[in-house]
Amino acid sequence: MTNGTNRILDEFAKMMTDAAGAAQGVRREFETLFRTQAERMLHSMDLVQREDFEAVREMAIKAREENAALQARIEALEARLAGEAGSKPAPRTRTKK
Structure with a gap:
């Protein structure tokens, strides 16, 4: 058993x-x-997959940084041009007789 x-x-x-x-x-x-x-x-x-999102995010950050740098360059050039324009006499324009 x-x-x-x-x-x-x-x-x-x-x-x-x-x-x-x-x-x-x-x-x-x-x-x-x-x-x-x-x-x-x-x-x-x-x-969107996470990898694609991160890649686009990095591109956007880089683009913002480049835009800020370009904006600073433009402002510096505009200030330089304004300074040069103020120190030089205004160009004469000819008048017709």
Whole structure:
């Protein structure tokens, strides 16, 4: 009778192990399906990937810095021109006789 009980317990343990393996397989299938559907949905929403966002962000920062530098150069040139115009006599214009 001891062998019969052990065999029943062994069969029960094997059945539970198989059930756990099947549950893990179902879980993997569900995760794969969910991931595929999520990727499809995100792709259809036309969202920007993080890498692309960061690249454009860096470009915008660089462009702002370049614009600020160019603005400073323009202001310096305008100040220099205004200073030169104030120190020189105004050019004469010819009048018709």
